[in-house]
Amino acid sequence: MSFAPMLETDVSVWSGESDVVVVGFGGAGACAAIAAADAGASVMVMEAASASGGSTALSSAEIYLGGGTKIQKAVGYEDSVEDVFGYLMDSNGPQADAEKIRSYAEGGPEHLDWLMSLGVPFKPSELKERAMMALTDDCLLYTGSENAWPYNERYKPAPRGHNLEVQGDNGGPLLTKILLQQVEQREVAIHYETRALRLIVNEHGPEQRVVGLAVRQNMEERYFRATIGVVLCAGGFIMNEAMVREYCPQFLDNKTQIGNPNDTGAGIQMGLSVGARAINMHEGFLSLPFYPPATLTFGIFVNGQGQRFINEDAYHGRIGSFLVNQSYPVYLILNVADYGNYETESWLQAPVVATGETLEELVSELKLPPGQLERTLERYNSDIAAGSDTLFHKDASWLKTIEAPFVALDCTPGAGAFFPCFTLGGLETTVEGAVCSVNGGVIPGLYAAGRTACGVPRRGDGYASGSSVGDATFSGRRAGRSLAAEGSL
Amino acid sequence: MSFAPMLETDVSVWSGESDVVVVGFGGAGACAAIAAADAGASVMVMEAASASGGSTALSSAEIYLGGGTKIQKAVGYEDSVEDVFGYLMDSNGPQADAEKIRSYAEGGPEHLDWLMSLGVPFKPSELKERAMMALTDDCLLYTGSENAWPYNERYKPAPRGHNLEVQGDNGGPLLTKILLQQVEQREVAIHYETRALRLIVNEHGPEQRVVGLAVRQNMEERYFRATIGVVLCAGGFIMNEAMVREYCPQFLDNKTQIGNPNDTGAGIQMGLSVGARAINMHEGFLSLPFYPPATLTFGIFVNGQGQRFINEDAYHGRIGSFLVNQSYPVYLILNVADYGNYETESWLQAPVVATGETLEELVSELKLPPGQLERTLERYNSDIAAGSDTLFHKDASWLKTIEAPFVALDCTPGAGAFFPCFTLGGLETTVEGAVCSVNGGVIPGLYAAGRTACGVPRRGDGYASGSSVGDATFSGRRAGRSLAAEGSL
Numbered sequence: 011m012s013f014a015p016m017l018e019t020d021v022s023v024w025s026g027e028s029d030v031v032v033v034g035f036g037g038a039g040a041c042a043a044i045a046a047a048d049a050g051a052s053v054m055v056m057e058a059a060s061a062s063g064g065s066t067a068l069s070s071a072e073i074y075l076g077g078g079t080k081i082q083k084a085v086g087y088e089d090s091v092e093d094v095f096g097y098l099m100d101s102n103g104p105q106a107d108a109e110k111i112r113s114y115a116e117g118g119p120e121h122l123d124w125l126m127s128l129g130v131p132f133k134p135s136e137l138k139e140r141a142m143m144a145l146t147d148d149c150l151l152y153t154g155s156e157n158a159w160p161y162n163e164r165y166k167p168a169p170r171g172h173n174l175e176v177q178g179d180n181g182g183p184l185l186t187k188i189l190l191q192q193v194e195q196r197e198v199a200i201h202y203e204t205r206a207l208r209l210i211v212n213e214h215g216p217e218q219r220v221v222g223l224a225v226r227q228n229m230e231e232r233y234f235r236a237t238i239g240v241v242l243c244a245g246g247f248i249m250n251e252a253m254v255r256e257y258c259p260q261f262l263d264n265k266t267q268i269g270n271p272n273d274t275g276a277g278i279q280m281g282l283s284v285g286a287r288a289i290n291m292h293e294g295f296l297s298l299p300f301y302p303p304a305t306l307t308f309g310i311f312v313n314g315q316g317q318r319f320i321n322e323d324a325y326h327g328r329i330g331s332f333l334v335n336q337s338y339p340v341y342l343i344l345n346v347a348d349y350g351n352y353e354t355e356s357w358l359q360a361p362v363v364a365t366g367e368t369l370e371e372l373v374s375e376l377k378l379p380p381g382q383l384e385r386t387l388e389r390y391n392s393d394i395a396a397g398s399d400t401l402f403h404k405d406a407s408w409l410k411t412i413e414a415p416f417v418a419l420d421c422t423p424g425a426g427a428f429f430p431c432f433t434l435g436g437l438e439t440t441v442e443g444a445v446c447s448v449n450g451g452v453i454p455g456l457y458a459a460g461r462t463a464c465g466v467p468r469r470g471d472g473y474a475s476g477s478s479v480g481d482a483t484f485s486g487r488r489a490g491r492s493l494a495a496e497g498s499l
Numbered sequence: 500m501s502f503a504p505m506l507e508t509d510v511s512v513w514s515g516e517s518d519v520v521v522v523g524f525g526g527a528g529a530c531a532a533i534a535a536a537d538a539g540a541s542v543m544v545m546e547a548a549s550a551s552g553g554s555t556a557l558s559s560a561e562i563y564l565g566g567g568t569k570i571q572k573a574v575g576y577e578d579s580v581e582d583v584f585g586y587l588m589d590s591n592g593p594q595a596d597a598e599k600i601r602s603y604a605e606g607g608p609e610h611l612d613w614l615m616s617l618g619v620p621f622k623p624s625e626l627k628e629r630a631m632m633a634l635t636d637d638c639l640l641y642t643g644s645e646n647a648w649p650y651n652e653r654y655k656p657a658p659r660g661h662n663l664e665v666q667g668d669n670g671g672p673l674l675t676k677i678l679l680q681q682v683e684q685r686e687v688a689i690h691y692e693t694r695a696l697r698l699i700v701n702e703h704g705p706e707q708r709v710v711g712l713a714v715r716q717n718m719e720e721r722y723f724r725a726t727i728g729v730v731l732c733a734g735g736f737i738m739n740e741a742m743v744r745e746y747c748p749q750f751l752d753n754k755t756q757i758g759n760p761n762d763t764g765a766g767i768q769m770g771l772s773v774g775a776r777a778i779n780m781h782e783g784f785l786s787l788p789f790y791p792p793a794t795l796t797f798g799i800f801v802n803g804q805g806q807r808f809i810n811e812d813a814y815h816g817r818i819g820s821f822l823v824n825q826s827y828p829v830y831l832i833l834n835v836a837d838y839g840n841y842e843t844e845s846w847l848q849a850p851v852v853a854t855g856e857t858l859e860e861l862v863s864e865l866k867l868p869p870g871q872l873e874r875t876l877e878r879y880n881s882d883i884a885a886g887s888d889t890l891f892h893k894d895a896s897w898l899k900t901i902e903a904p905f906v907a908l909d910c911t912p913g914a915g916a917f918f919p920c921f922t923l924g925g926l927e928t929t930v931e932g933a934v935c936s937v938n939g940g941v942i943p944g945l946y947a948a949g950r951t952a953c954g955v956p957r958r959g960d961g962y963a964s965g966s967s968v969g970d971a972t973f974s975g976r977r978a979g980r981s982l983a984a985e986g987s988l
Contacts, residue, residue, distance in 0.1 A: 012938045012939045013937075013938065014705055014938040017704070103749070104748035104749045104751070104752070105748050105749075160826075213703075214702075214703035214704035214707075215506070215703035215704075216503055218703075256776075256778055256927070257778060259593035259594050260592075260593045260594075262593070263593070279937070282776070282937040283774070283937055283938055285772070285774070287745075287771070289745055289746060289780075290781075291778075291780070291781075292779070292780075292781045292782075293781075315806075315807075315890045315891065316890075317804075317806050318804075335824065337649075379889035379890050380889060381878075381889075382878070382889070382890065385874060385878060389870075389871070389874060400868035400869060400870075400871070401804045401805075401868050401871065402804065438745070448502075448768070448771040448772055449501045449502065449503040449772055450501045
């Protein structure tokens with residue numbers, strides 16, 4: 011399928027016009043629409059699905075923000091902009107974008123205020139357990155590796171996952187509902203079941219400017235003019251197998267691509283077709299969601315050499331990203347007592363590969379070098395007896411002697427464990443959201459936000475839950491506001 | 500700097516014309532020129548430097564080929580196309596390109612014949628030591644991890660690095676000299692000190708076709724028409740700090756970017772500017788050249804947890820790529836006896852961080868978790884006593900008890916060790932070398948080869964020496980031949 015742009019001179023009939031045309035009505039698109047409208051622009055939103063929400067609606071809609079948000083303060087956390095900045099720079103590794111992270115860290119408290127002003131409810135409370143998400147209506151939750159080694163030695167930890175005040179895994183639907191109401195209260199024309207086909211440009215070549223969008227509606231191709239410009243908020247590309255094979259094939263075999271069916275990279279491809287630059291296209295979130303039950307954290311992961319390779323109290327996405335780079339098999343070894351409610355509570359789906367009343371019995375069922383698990387356990391248990399994990403610095407609260415009876419879960423990719431993943435590469439944008447050109451500078455009339463752009467979260471091994479919805483709402487809002495402001499230049 | 504294309508209608512005076520214009524006169528460009536000329540095309544080569552050779556001239560010009568080359572057979576190796584194919588598919592991981600690897604594996608013997616027919620000398624002999632390159636005039640050398648775990652269990656190993664018959668590290672200059680002579684014998688106009696500035700196209704938009712090249716010569720901008728098309732053979736982008744920061748920032752800090760000064764990605768950027776697709780832009784070769792002396796292979800690498808993480812008889816590039824993903828520090832622990840001629844022979848430059856008449860003395864100078872190196876050594880030595888490395892399957896020929904007196908080299912990035920690197924991402928091409936468009940299909944009139952394209956070698960941890968010069972000569976030759984053939988369509 012080609013996303014090559016069309017010329018405005020080839021448009022015979024325009025079906026509509028607005029200052030700003032937003033492609034995609036997920037978290038990024040909704041915030042772009044709200045912000046553009048509030049900045050005085052007329053706005054049109056084009057959504058391929060029959061309803062709003064995109065992948066945000068399917069998520070738990072945790073919002074990763076810090077630096078002293080209203081909720082953090084109310085609960086008693088003193089989080090600083092510098093700790094947020096440092097943690098995000100460090101955890102996003104060499105590809106961290108200092109300008110975007112600085113903006114996100116400094117703007118965190120105000121962004122949460124803005125969401126609350128729209129009616130998004132956050133309760134000044136904290137969920138203290140180790141959880142993938144808050145299934146209570148509590149707000150704050152550690153959703154990254156802030157309080158795990160090595161980050162806890164470098165930056166003061168604070169919980170930054172802000173969960174909506176709603177029971178169960180219903181944050182995404184609630185956030186979607188509220189954002190929809192807010193969009194509907196503004197001068198925004200919403201077009202559902204409208205698939206963006208290609209950008210419309212004034213001309214090809216160096217004076218090219220994006221001036222509209224071609225869509226398919228009711229089985230007809232129609233054209234809408236954007237007098238200021240277009241914001242691409244069409245999600246990532248994890249649902250496009252050809253693109254995944256081309257840019258990040260490691261997310262195919264034995265992985266589960268998560269997102270909504272329209273995460274096909276259409277926004278990224280429309281950008282590329284007018285000369286945008288895409289970066290970080292190889293990266294993605296990749297998780298091993300092994301808690302709940304949190305008691306599995308008392309176990310140890312070992313690789314094909316029978317070695318530990320990570321502190322098991324790290325965020326599940328960090329563990330998944332480390333895990334796939336080990337020699338296989340990879341097992342989680344734990345006390346039967348800590349196996350707990352695995353069968354009813356867990357998302358992991360990793361099969362029990364061995365049990366043992368004795369260590370000898372356990373290892374006889376595992377494919378590991380002889381004697382190595384014994385050595386690893388001896389080291390681990392003697393460390394615990396001495397009071398600390400000297401190898402990987404797992405927090406003392408997660409240290410417990412591992413002893414018979416044992417159970418081993420097979421976490422090797424392909425053995426059955428659940429490895430959800432989505433992409434973290436996209437169009438390079440300025441901090442305002444303008445799309446960067448392969449020829450330098452930006453592409454006039456084109457912005458991008460959310461996972462169509464390459465934003466704050468850039469590495470699977472440094473990901474924190476809530477940083478994609480956080481970044482999508484933050485970057486969408488900023489793109490909408492900035493593009494609208496171009497209209498008065 | 501913008502590489503945006505210009506229109507042919509904006510060219511007032513053409514300074515020359517040929518069927519095929521080759522950008523870059525390294526290994527890929529030379530072979531493209533030879534093959535295009537032999538296919539009947541008139542050819543022009545544009546080279547920014549004052550002489551030919553590019554990064555090929557700076558390399559040892561090992562040529563990685565197998566499947567039963569004339570030299571392999573003469574020396575007595577039975578290498579099969581399927582073993583070459585399997586090894587390259589496996590070692591290039593999920594991003595391996597099956598069609599390109601198939602073509603390269605099947606075409607290997609004939610490609611070596613072709614090089615020999617041009618006068619490139621290969622002696623039917625083998626260098627049996629573990630070496631970075633042959634400093635003798637011997638030909639065959641293991642330059643990948645074919646005879647190391649895990650590959651040696653999966654594919655029948657054979658040495659596939661073909662070194663030219665020349666003493667010392669002089670393969671690159673000799674190959675360059677021979678290719679230059681061959682080009683000069685053909686209808687090829689060579690322009691040195693000629694920097695490619697941008698592609699010339701017939702028009703912008705969907706009917707775009709590459710029809711020429713703008714260059715700077717003698718401080719003047721000049722225009723050359725390519726009646727069939729242009730082949731971009733301008734190398735990779737490791738010397739362009741801005742591009743490296745954008746696409747593969749892990750190759751900046753504490754690494755040494757190797758290549759010629761014109762590996763600035765100009766070819767890739769000219770491709771992008773006309774709508775080419777770039778892939779695998781995050782990947783590169785990254786080595787820890789820790790042999791010679793080969794005796795260092797008797798040592799063990801340990802990471803910040805005091806754990807081994809690789810079989811030390813793997814190829815130096817595989818070891819470098821694994822090493823940088825460990826917790827730091829990383830040490831190489833060895834017997835003083837195996838330290839050998841390190842100070843005079845080694846390229847490694849890793850400082851001696853500790854020595855010890857006893858293990859206790861050694862570890863007191865290292866930053867490792869207490870007791871862990873002791874356990875790692877105990878395991879390793881007891882494995883050796885029992886006859887095999889059960890953890891990482893290092894070949895028996897490299898197993899030797901590690902015992903006092905000890906020495907430890909600090910191989911942590913930043914501590915002084917040499918980490919040479921270059922890029923392995925580039926323009927997506929068909930197996931013939933036609934450049935693929937972001938809008939699907941290919942870009943008329945544009946081919947690419949060598950490191951400007953994304954070819955056979957795609958991963959640092961699976962790289963084999965000689966696969967870049969091998970791929971450059973192979974893909975350059977094929978691109979030149981295929982583009983020239985388009986002239987008779």
